Amino acid sequence: MPKGQHSPDRQVATKHNALSQFDELTIGASGAEVRRASEWLEAACRQRNVPPALVEQLALCLNEALANVFTHGGGLALAMPIRLLLEVRLDPDCGKASVTVSDAGTAFNPLSIPQREPPRSLDEASPGGLGLVMIRRCADWLDYRHQDGRNHFTFGACWKPR
């Protein structure tokens, strides 16, 4: 898919007979593209009736995941397109929304990083690592795989439909 193209209408029936709805976006590695990705996510989630509080959690996770790609992914991550996939699925008893960030940077599994203790004072507070802390707190589940030379990092959240 060409860079920036937005594909909102894919629908795939899963093995559980629920209907998953997908949106895709391809972005470059820049701060402006992070902002565009946030706007895309918020609009797509609104269209799929994802609760606003959940959208905010996913938007935070997306911001942090992209910041990690830019910071730690190396030259390839910055040079190659970054693909985003939103999946929203509504089962009778729960709704689920997840975002997969796919980049061509250095293989890195964020789930391999040990959870760290929160700092007890300003003196102890270090500038790094907060993004992963935030992702772990805001997401209900995380997944990582390295396939076809790309990192695929997924974070998701669920809600009870009314």
Added chain:
Amino acid sequence: MSISHEDFGESLRRIVISGRLDVPGTDRVASKLVELAAAPKKGVVVDLTSVKFLASIGIRALIAGAKVVQQRGGKMVLVVDDSSTVIMSLEATGVNELIPVFRNAADAERAALA
């Protein structure tokens, strides 16, 4: 994204940030925040009630500002809008335990000067 400040006498400075403290937004205000926090004031109130989004890069900028204030013996506190996601970001990272957070400006100013 904007940052401004107002001084109240010799002791108190209020810094007001608005917009999104995400990657591009924080890039625009981070160095200014540290510069404003470095002024020789006893108390610094950072008003985040007009901030709509606070990512970890923004939290890093707040920590940097709070450290500058603490190093010269002052105190930095935050004011947030309870209905925004900002409080969620502060709580998720535990930073609300390091930098005092208030829901209204009067309480924040009292705490900054205490």
